[in-house]
Amino acid sequence: MKKVILIFAIFFLLISTTFIKNATKKIEKKIYLKNENISDLKTKYDLVLLDYNYLSSPNRLIKLQEELFDDQFVNYDLDKIRKIIFFNEKILFQTDKLK
Numbered sequence: 001m002k003k004v005i006l007i008f009a010i011f012f013l014l015i016s017t018t019f020i021k022n023a024t025k026k027i028e029k030k031i032y033l034k035n036e037n038i039s040d041l042k043t044k045y046d047l048v049l050l051d052y053n054y055l056s057s058p059n060r061l062i063k064l065q066e067e068l069f070d071d072q073f074v075n076y077d078l079d080k081i082r083k084i085i086f087f088n089e090k091i092l093f094q095t096d097k098l099k
Contacts, residue, residue, distance in 0.1 A: 054060060065073060076093055083094035 055064075076095075080095045081093050085092040085094060
């Protein structure tokens, strides 16, 4: 009787070990894939941040304006603008105070 219980216990332990091992292997695979996705996203984030910082620097924006838009833009001192008027699909800036 003891041998039957011992054999049954060993068989049960072998089966449960197999299931646990398979479950942990699946979990480890999911963790690995998540870590790979995170590292890819970190790389993309770093590239986007570099691109954003490079393209949005004031010096770079001024160079792009000069290269691409010629004389289409007019520089205004923001402290002097008092009122912005939208008129016939144009934007007008009033720089004098109304009295």
